[in-house]
Amino acid sequence: MSNPVHEQIQSTVDSNDVVLFMKGTPMFPQCGFSAAVVQVLSHMGVPFHGVNVLEDMEVRQGIKEFSSWPTIPQLYVKGEFVGGCDIIREMYESGELEEVLKEKGVAAAA
Amino acid sequence: MPMTAHEIENLIKDAFPDAEVVIQDLAGDGDHYAAQITSAAFKGKNRVQQHQLVYQALQGRMGNELHALALQTSVPDNT
Numbered sequence: 001m002s003n004p005v006h007e008q009i010q011s012t013v014d015s016n017d018v019v020l021f022m023k024g025t026p027m028f029p030q031c032g033f034s035a036a037v038v039q040v041l042s043h044m045g046v047p048f049h050g051v052n053v054l055e056d057m058e059v060r061q062g063i064k065e066f067s068s069w070p071t072i073p074q075l076y077v078k079g080e081f082v083g084g085c086d087i088i089r090e091m092y093e094s095g096e097l098e099e100v101l102k103e104k105g106v107a108a109a110a
Numbered sequence: 111m112p113m114t115a116h117e118i119e120n121l122i123k124d125a126f127p128d129a130e131v132v133i134q135d136l137a138g139d140g141d142h143y144a145a146q147i148t149s150a151a152f153k154g155k156n157r158v159q160q161h162q163l164v165y166q167a168l169q170g171r172m173g174n175e176l177h178a179l180a181l182q183t184s185v186p187d188n189t
Contacts, residue, residue: 033178069158070165070173086180087157 005062013076017106018048021063022073026050033085034073040092041075046101078104112140113176118168125167126151128186136180144180153185 013019018041024030026038026048041048053060053072064070067081075082077100083091091097115133122131122145129149136142145164152160160183165172172179 064173068162068165070170081158083158084161086182087161090157090182 003062003065005058006066009059009063009066010079012049012051013079016049017078017104018046018101019051019076020048020073021051021053021059021076023052023054025052030054031072033071036085037073037075037088040088040097044092044098044101046106077101077106080104113171114140115143118143118145118176118179121169121171122147122164122167125163130186136178141176142178143176144182146182146184148184148186150186152183157183 020026020034020037020041022029022031022034022038024034026042029035029038038050051059053063060072063072063074067074069081069084071084073085073088075084075088082088082097082100088097091100115135119131119133123129126147126149128151129147132146134144136144147164151163155163161181164181164183168176168179
């Protein structure tokens with residue numbers, strides 16, 4: 001991995017259990033899709049690190065190449081890309097998201 | 111330029127000839143779509159991989175000309 005932006009992204013997802021690359025901040029999402037994922041995580045009581053891609057064009061572009069995923073938001077758990085808005089919503093509704101978090105040892109407040 | 115539902119469907123069917131594709135124009139603005147895609151090509155793949163296949167089929171349009179496409183992918187029951 002020689003791309004410095006990819007290295008920066010890798011170190012962010014390595015050093016935080018749950019990372020959400022999003023438009024806006026967890027307090028002030030600036031896109032409905034990002035807001036939907038924030039809402040799911042907050043509802044589940046999962047602490048997460050939000051990265052506002054609107055503040056960094058290099059990360060905004062780099063994250064898409066990093067995961068071969070063309071859209072924001074993107075959720076990472078323990079360094080692994082879990083999905084974008086549709087997948088997270090689907091996994092939340094089926095209870096799968098809770099299982100994945102539990103499996104990976106991420107504690108969610110009840 | 112936004113894409114028409116027809117263009118989206120054609121790109122998906124080019125990549126997955128067996129696919130059943132249902133596309134909805136969510137906002138009526140030619141910019142926010144939802145697609146349900148059923149194809150045997152998704153077999154044995156997880157959701158992220160399935161959606162990545164669809165994004166590949168769209169040849170870089172997703173996130174550019176195509177602003178929003180909510181995806182639901184599945185494998186046909188008989189495979």
